[in-house]
Amino acid sequence: MTDPGALMVWLILLPLAWACLAFLLGSGRGAQAAIIGLGLQLGLTLLLAVMLSGAGAASHAVGGWPAPLGIALAADGLSVLMLLLTQLIALPLAVYAHAYFAAGSVEGRYFWPLTGILLAGLNGLFLSADLFNLYVTLELVGLSAVGLVAAGGGVSQVAAALRYLFAALVGSGAYLLGVALIYGAYGTVSLETLGPLVVAEAPRAVWLAGGLMLVGLMLKTALFPFHYWLPSAHGGAPAPVSALLSALVVKASFYLILRLWLDPFGALVARAELLAWLPMTLGSAAILWGSWKAIRAPRIKMLIAYSTVAQLGYLFLIFPLLGTAGARQAGMMHVFAHGLAKAAMFTAAGVLIKVTGQDTVAGLAGVAGRRPLSLYAFGLAGITIMGLPPSSGFLAKWLLIEAALQQGHWIIALMVLVGGLLATAYVFRVLRQAFLRAPRAGELVAVPRTLELMAFVLAAASVLLGLRGVELMALLSIGSAA
Amino acid sequence: MKRLVVIAAALAFSLALIATLLELPAATIDLRPAVAENLAASGVAHPVTAVLLNYRGYDTLLEIAVLLLALFGILALGLERQVCTLRAAERPLQLLARLASPLMVVVAVYLLWAGAWRPGGAFQAGAVLAAAAVLLHLTELLPGWLQPSARLRWGLAGGFLLFLGVATAMLARGALLEYPPAHAGALILLIEAGLTFSLGLILAGLFLFMTCDEGGD
Numbered sequence: 001m002t003d004p005g006a007l008m009v010w011l012i013l014l015p016l017a018w019a020c021l022a023f024l025l026g027s028g029r030g031a032q033a034a035i036i037g038l039g040l041q042l043g044l045t046l047l048l049a050v051m052l053s054g055a056g057a058a059s060h061a062v063g064g065w066p067a068p069l070g071i072a073l074a075a076d077g078l079s080v081l082m083l084l085l086t087q088l089i090a091l092p093l094a095v096y097a098h099a100y101f102a103a104g105s106v107e108g109r110y111f112w113p114l115t116g117i118l119l120a121g122l123n124g125l126f127l128s129a130d131l132f133n134l135y136v137t138l139e140l141v142g143l144s145a146v147g148l149v150a151a152g153g154g155v156s157q158v159a160a161a162l163r164y165l166f167a168a169l170v171g172s173g174a175y176l177l178g179v180a181l182i183y184g185a186y187g188t189v190s191l192e193t194l195g196p197l198v199v200a201e202a203p204r205a206v207w208l209a210g211g212l213m214l215v216g217l218m219l220k221t222a223l224f225p226f227h228y229w230l231p232s233a234h235g236g237a238p239a240p241v242s243a244l245l246s247a248l249v250v251k252a253s254f255y256l257i258l259r260l261w262l263d264p265f266g267a268l269v270a271r272a273e274l275l276a277w278l279p280m281t282l283g284s285a286a287i288l289w290g291s292w293k294a295i296r297a298p299r300i301k302m303l304i305a306y307s308t309v310a311q312l313g314y315l316f317l318i319f320p321l322l323g324t325a326g327a328r329q330a331g332m333m334h335v336f337a338h339g340l341a342k343a344a345m346f347t348a349a350g351v352l353i354k355v356t357g358q359d360t361v362a363g364l365a366g367v368a369g370r371r372p373l374s375l376y377a378f379g380l381a382g383i384t385i386m387g388l389p390p391s392s393g394f395l396a397k398w399l400l401i402e403a404a405l406q407q408g409h410w411i412i413a414l415m416v417l418v419g420g421l422l423a424t425a426y427v428f429r430v431l432r433q434a435f436l437r438a439p440r441a442g443e444l445v446a447v448p449r450t451l452e453l454m455a456f457v458l459a460a461a462s463v464l465l466g467l468r469g470v471e472l473m474a475l476l477s478i479g480s481a482a
Numbered sequence: 483m484k485r486l487v488v489i490a491a492a493l494a495f496s497l498a499l500i501a502t503l504l505e506l507p508a509a510t511i512d513l514r515p516a517v518a519e520n521l522a523a524s525g526v527a528h529p530v531t532a533v534l535l536n537y538r539g540y541d542t543l544l545e546i547a548v549l550l551l552a553l554f555g556i557l558a559l560g561l562e563r564q565v566c567t568l569r570a571a572e573r574p575l576q577l578l579a580r581l582a583s584p585l586m587v588v589v590a591v592y593l594l595w596a597g598a599w600r601p602g603g604a605f606q607a608g609a610v611l612a613a614a615a616v617l618l619h620l621t622e623l624l625p626g627w628l629q630p631s632a633r634l635r636w637g638l639a640g641g642f643l644l645f646l647g648v649a650t651a652m653l654a655r656g657a658l659l660e661y662p663p664a665h666a667g668a669l670i671l672l673i674e675a676g677l678t679f680s681l682g683l684i685l686a687g688l689f690l691f692m693t694c695d696e697g698g699d
Contacts, residue, residue, distance in 0.1 A: 009658045013650055016547060020639045020646070023554065024632070062540040064660035069516045071540050110558035117551050124544065136544045143548065147555035158559070181502070187509030197510055205502045 019116025239350025525666025641680025
């Protein structure tokens with residue numbers, strides 16, 4: 001395969017195919033199909049990255065109809081980085097999930113079909129260059145995520161899923177209304193065609209559309225104050241699902257905000273520069289509020305979920321700085337750092353909850369001596385979340401502070417530092433408890449070694465990426481104007 | 483107080499939306515000529531079918547995945563411990579349902595066929611098939627469904643897999659879903675036939691998988 005277009009298409013077709021296979025074959029062979037499929041996807045993504053770094057951005061006209069009549073798929077540096085992160089995290093999580101779910105359980109049986117469609121939606125979203133097609137991929141991602149939260153769960157889990165469903169539907173509804181207004185104003189939904197049209201003329205409908213799409217996507221990204229649905233959904237789902245949701249799903253709508261903010265709505269943003277401070281303000285509030293709730297959370301998965309609320313805040317600090325390539329690199333570095341670290345934290349917490357048979361932070365007392373590998377994974381992920389060197393979290397914060405100070409926005413640098421301190425407080429809450437020399441009553445439940453290994457692999461990756469992060473972020477320049 | 487704020491906000495938003503729509507200029511790009519120009523190569527004579535299954539067939543492919551996904555979501559809730567039984571129903575009602583359902587199948591086939599040149603197509607045909615199944619269920623002729631057997635699973639996913647297969651086969655000779663104009667009509671009919679069958683099962687399933695009683699009342 002020498003055509004990048006074909007690679008892009010296969011990244012969408014493969015997960016759809018193994019999702020169907022998993023539905024037809026049941027969970028045992030379905031899981032094998034999924035893991036093989038994910039391995040192939042990772043290979044294809046790496047190939048695509050290599051190809052694009054040589055030849056530049058690529059596109060594919062689906063059906064042979066060029067936009068605006070047909071739908072275009074497009075891959076630039078931003079898309080490739082998101083694709084890479086998605087496959088990198090999904091593969092170890094699939095191996096983890098295979099060992100995590102009991103054979104024959106309902107949530108185990110439907111985990112694979114739902115995850116396959118989720119990944120097809122994510123890959124499709126990162127590759128789409130068509131506003132309406134993006135809506136369809138958003139629905140694929142949102143509905144499969146809701147299904148995964150609800151799968152085989154009790155009343156509280158289904159209630160959390162339902163709340164998540166309402167948030168997801170309102171979010172995509174607002175986005176769709178925006179798309180309709182754009183189509184009404186310009187007669188096209190192709191991103192490539194829209195760019196110059198918005199620069200030339202932007203009637204009031206386009207401003208309204210941009211606002212609706214932004215708010216809808218913020219709701220899906222769970223940016224403060226729209227985060228209300230996230231802790232119960234991410235904290236209540238099974239560990240592999242929580243990891244998928246926190247590491248990848250919320251990043252998809254963030255990616256879309258960033259993509260649309262740069263182009264085609266870049267022309268609107270340029271006319272109202274103060275606008276960029278809105279996401280920054282909400283992001284700062286998210287860091288403070290999310291961290292505070294994480295410091296006070298009695299249950300470990302709720303602590304990690306509130307940490308996600310806080311960490312998502314950093315992503316929105318970059319908006320006033322977007323003129324520089326450094327800010328975009330800082331944002332993407334943070335997407336990688338948080339994605340890997342948060343997947344590691346949820347998977348490690350999944351092990352600790354299984355072995356202790358309960359999910360409170362207090363109940364972890366003395367677990368360090370018994371499950372050192374899981375705790376080590378949690379600690380490593382914590383290093384990334386706190387932003388200590390040499391982790392990728394440190395690199396992300398370094399890049400962000402550098403970009404902020406270059407443009408004289410010391411307030412952004414200050415927020416980054418405060419957020420790091422607050423993260424230290426909640427990460428050490430868990431570690432301190434685990435290292436207590438408390439005599440443990442009763443035996444710990446045995447768990448497969450694979451679970452701990454996968455948590456460790458993800459955590460180690462989040463730290464080691466800090467050493468090679470700059471090279472990775474160089475991919476961002478593919479197809480970028482700046 | 484809270485209700486008042488919500489009402490006021492909704493009202494303000496509606497007014498803003500209406501005001502914006504009233505002053506909406508004519509769209510910069512008009513796609514209708516492009517749709518009409520390429521109709522001959524699209525394999526069908528109806529512009530809506532051409533958009534849904536050819537120009538923007540990729541959207542439709544993913545939308546079928548959304549429907550399948552909705553079904554997975556319901557099945558994943560785990561309703562399997564319940565039993566499905568039929569209760570006694572009124573005989574005249576059953577007679578009417580027995581008369582109506584074969585006609586509904588004929589209507590579905592006609593809608594599928596007619597989609598090539600007038601409003602119709604797989605979604606509508608599948609909906610009529612599903613309605614027939616729901617009618618049979620409501621008249622106690624068809625029990626609710628449990629977790630699907632292997633054969634039913636193939637039926638539910640088959641239409642989507644066929645669509646996916648055709649889309650992929652076209653990739654080998656150009657782009658995803660790029661039909662050769664000479665065979666476009668036949669391929670679209672094949673896809674729509676598969677979709678009609680599976681969509682009928684999926685839409686019926688959205689209803690029938692959820693209606694099992696706790697052992698009858």
